[in-house]
Amino acid sequence: MTAQSSFLQLNSIFISILIEAIPFILIGVILSGIIQMFVSEEMIARIMPKNRFLAVLFGALAGVLFPACECGIIPITRRLLLKGVPLHAGVAFMLTAPIINPIVLFSTYIAFGNRWSVVFYRGGLALAVSLIIGVILSYQFKDNQLLKPDEPGHHHHHHGTLLQKLGGTLRHAIDEFFSVGKYLIIGAFIAAAMQTYVKTSTLLAIGQNDVSSSLVMMGLAFVLSLCSEVDAFIASSFSSTFSLGSLIAFLVFGAMVDIKNLLMMLAAFKKRFVFLLITYIVVIVLAGSLLVKG
Amino acid sequence: MFRLLVLMGFTFFFYHLHASGNLTKYINMKYAYLSFIAIFLLAILTAVQAYLFIKSPEKSGHHHDHDCGCGHDHEHDHEQNKPFYQRYLIYVVFLFPLVSGIFFPIATLDSSIVKTKGFSFKAMESGDHYSQTQYLRPDASLYYAQDSYDKQMKQLFNKYSSKKEISLTDDDFLKGMETIYNYPGEFLGRTIEFHGFAYKGNAINKNQLFVLRFGIIHCIADSGVYGMLVEFPKDMDIKDDEWIHIKGTLASEYYQPFKSTLPVVKVTDWNTIKKPDDPYVYRGF
Numbered sequence: 001m002t003a004q005s006s007f008l009q010l011n012s013i014f015i016s017i018l019i020e021a022i023p024f025i026l027i028g029v030i031l032s033g034i035i036q037m038f039v040s041e042e043m044i045a046r047i048m049p050k051n052r053f054l055a056v057l058f059g060a061l062a063g064v065l066f067p068a069c070e071c072g073i074i075p076i077t078r079r080l081l082l083k084g085v086p087l088h089a090g091v092a093f094m095l096t097a098p099i100i101n102p103i104v105l106f107s108t109y110i111a112f113g114n115r116w117s118v119v120f121y122r123g124g125l126a127l128a129v130s131l132i133i134g135v136i137l138s139y140q141f142k143d144n145q146l147l148k149p150d151e152p153g154h155h156h157h158h159h160g161t162l163l164q165k166l167g168g169t170l171r172h173a174i175d176e177f178f179s180v181g182k183y184l185i186i187g188a189f190i191a192a193a194m195q196t197y198v199k200t201s202t203l204l205a206i207g208q209n210d211v212s213s214s215l216v217m218m219g220l221a222f223v224l225s226l227c228s229e230v231d232a233f234i235a236s237s238f239s240s241t242f243s244l245g246s247l248i249a250f251l252v253f254g255a256m257v258d259i260k261n262l263l264m265m266l267a268a269f270k271k272r273f274v275f276l277l278i279t280y281i282v283v284i285v286l287a288g289s290l291l292v293k294g
Numbered sequence: 295m296f297r298l299l300v301l302m303g304f305t306f307f308f309y310h311l312h313a314s315g316n317l318t319k320y321i322n323m324k325y326a327y328l329s330f331i332a333i334f335l336l337a338i339l340t341a342v343q344a345y346l347f348i349k350s351p352e353k354s355g356h357h358h359d360h361d362c363g364c365g366h367d368h369e370h371d372h373e374q375n376k377p378f379y380q381r382y383l384i385y386v387v388f389l390f391p392l393v394s395g396i397f398f399p400i401a402t403l404d405s406s407i408v409k410t411k412g413f414s415f416k417a418m419e420s421g422d423h424y425s426q427t428q429y430l431r432p433d434a435s436l437y438y439a440q441d442s443y444d445k446q447m448k449q450l451f452n453k454y455s456s457k458k459e460i461s462l463t464d465d466d467f468l469k470g471m472e473t474i475y476n477y478p479g480e481f482l483g484r485t486i487e488f489h490g491f492a493y494k495g496n497a498i499n500k501n502q503l504f505v506l507r508f509g510i511i512h513c514i515a516d517s518g519v520y521g522m523l524v525e526f527p528k529d530m531d532i533k534d535d536e537w538i539h540i541k542g543t544l545a546s547e548y549y550q551p552f553k554s555t556l557p558v559v560k561v562t563d564w565n566t567i568k569k570p571d572d573p574y575v576y577r578g579f
Contacts, residue, residue: 008401015395016320016513019311022304023332030335170342177339178297182387195515196407230512 006196014192018185020227021071021260025177025184028072032079033172037165041084052088056134059089060127063096069227070098070255071184074264075176081144090144091277092134098228098255099126108251111232118232121244122251125288129252133280145273183267187260191225194259198223213242214249214289218282221254222262228255249289256281296385298343303392305336310396319400321513322576402573403508405493405534408519451477462488467575468509471520478546478557486559487541489567490521492532500529502558505540507575517574523549524559532566540564 049055066073077094081087098104100123112118160168217235226234231254235247242250257278265274308329311317317326450473454460460481462470467488474481490505506521508514524540525547532538542561549556 005401005404006406008399009403009407011394011398012320012401012403013515015391015400017515018391018395019308019317019320019329020325020513020515022308023328023335026332026335026339167342170339171346174297174301174339174343178300178384178388182384185387185391192515224515226515227512233511 010192010196013195014189017188017192017225017260021069021184021188024069024072024227025075025180026173028075029173029176029180030169031072032075032176033169035076035079035083036172037169039083044080044084048085048089052086052138053135055086055089056092056131056138059085059092059134060096060100060130063093063130064100066093066097066101069229070258070261071180071187071227071264073097074261074268075180078146078268079176081146086138087141087144088134088138091137092130095130095133095256095281096126099123099252104228104232104255107229108232111236118244118248118251121248121292122232125248125252125285125292126255128288129256129281129284132284133277136280137277141273145270146268147270179267180264183263184260187225187258187263191223191259194223210243210245210290211286213246214286217242217246217250218253218285221250222258224254225258225260226254231255243292245289245292248292249285252288253281253285256285295347296388298340298347300388300392301336301340301343303389305333305340307392307395308333308336316400318572318574319402319514322510324576325512402569403514403517404491407508408493408495408506447473447476451480455480457484459485459487462486464570464572464575467507468520468577471522474522474544474557478555481544481557482546484544485541485562486544487539487563488522489537489539489570491569491573492534492536492538493519493521494532494534499525501526503530503532505538505559508573509575509577511577514574520575522559523547523556524561526561526564537567537569538564539567 047058049058066076073094076097077090080093081090085093105119105123108122109116109119221231224231224234231251235250262274262278265277269277311320311329312326312333317323317329321329450469454470454473455477460470460474470488474486488505490507493504493506495504502523502525504521505524506519508517509520510517524542540559540561541563542559545558545560546555547558549558
């Protein structure tokens with residue numbers, strides 16, 4: 001294999017990941033623009049429960065209504081935090097939205113031969129992860145952990161005509177597209193390089209006990225950086241070699257953290273927070289996957 | 295200016311993919327509607343950016359003067375506010391996929407990817423972790439309830455078993471392969487023909503190789519390979535990635551490298567062919 005031909009293969013995989021992800025990013029940035037222009041801090045303050053547990057639950061369940069993938073959700077979450085949504089509710093939302101939505105659950109159901117159990121395990125573990133992490137964060141952090149601190153003076157978007165607001169929505173969408181787009185592009189490129197050059201069979205050959213196989217599947221999910229609506233099909237292809245628990249780990253972890261959305265998170269949140277968040281996700285997903293038997 | 299160019303570039307790129315038909319080289323056309331949505335949304339954003347640019351060319355990137363009444367845009371990173379090397383880096387990042395996507399030749403996944411991605415499909419039920427047959431055998435049983443899968447398999451089986459000669463086309467490559475792998479005994483002695491690219495892998499005998507196709511679920515990043523072991527009457531000198539059409543008789547054989555019994559085609563007739571316009575086969579369900 002010459003270097004040139006393998007680079008062209010890498011490039012084709014890279015472009016195909018972009019073609020798959022860009023529609024979702026566009027929808028994400030436009031929703032973020034709509035939130036910016038049409039949702040006020042007062043509205044959020046009114047509907048957001050004051051109690052931390054209820055706020056986390058509220059965030060996690062709000063994710064159910066948002067069909068988003070793991071990269072489109074980051075601009076939306078960031079915008080909600082800027083609008084005054086507490087961190088614990090925002091993160092709970094960010095973690096459930098890519099998994100607990102009709103499209104992803106349906107594709108999981110199909111991919112696993114119409115077995116509801118996989119859907120329940122995947123949804124249940126995702127919900128558990130987001131609730132536990134939300135509650136921990138609510139005790140641990142008081143501010144929103146964004147890189148750029150919230151700015152005062154957000155109070156006047158509700159003036160102006162509908163047309164002006166729509167114009168503003170689209171301008172925000174463009175800003176957002178450029179600020180998250182570069183991370184998507186770099187992340188897609190790294191993921192394509194991994195697929196082209198890293199022999200996955202070596203990864204799969206690492207240990208076969210419960211813990212190591214869950215960790216291997218989580219590592220694989222991170223490296224492959226698949227969109228959460230198709231990852232179930234890939235996971236199902238491992239079903240005879242890997243335990244159900246480690247497949248669930250793949251399905252839950254991969255939809256929460258992967259190469260492209262890690263870069264996006266690092267651009268939105270403080271570094272320390274991102275690594276802490278990922279550590280929590282790894283630990284809870286691993287523990288959860290060990291409980292799954294079947 | 296830069297933003298306008300990039301947005302125009304992406305709009306053009308998605309449009310171009312549809313217009314030229316190259317989209318099928320990247321994704322399963324079942325999902326083409328998503329990139330239609332992308333064209334539509336990108337066109338809107340491009341129009342807005344063009345409007346901003348015409349209104350105030352220098353400031354179109356960071357419109358602090360805009361009239362929506364929300365002058366708090368400073369939280370965003372704007373290319374113009376950054377030192378020049380960072381700015382150029384951002385330009386490069388956005389322009390790279392446009393240039394490489396539009397001007398570079400589109401590569402077809404080939405045997406080098408089989409070597410790295412060989413893992414990606416369901417292993418044989420033997421539970422042997424080192425079994426590599428996983429990538430040869432399409433298995434849609436995962437996609438259907440057991441009953442309806444059995445029923446569908448039965449139908450497919452009847453369809454193929456009534457034929458004396460089985461010829462697999464792009465449309466039924468995956469279904470046909472699956473049927474044969476599911477009822478290996480029933481097809482012994484039948485004539486089969488299909489085409490694909492050659493992959494020698496770790497074959498020990500010089501007269502054996504695999505004839506494979508990449509099957510795509512959504513985009514080529516999630517593809518896997520399917521196909522069959524073929525055996526020529528004499529030693530061959532076919533290179534990896536050469537496209538061949540083969541015709542032969544179905545048999546089954548213990549294949550040492552995979553430590554299992556595989557269907558194998560004893561080739562009677564073959565010729566090299568040009569790479570098809572659409573080298574992939576797609577999963578429909």
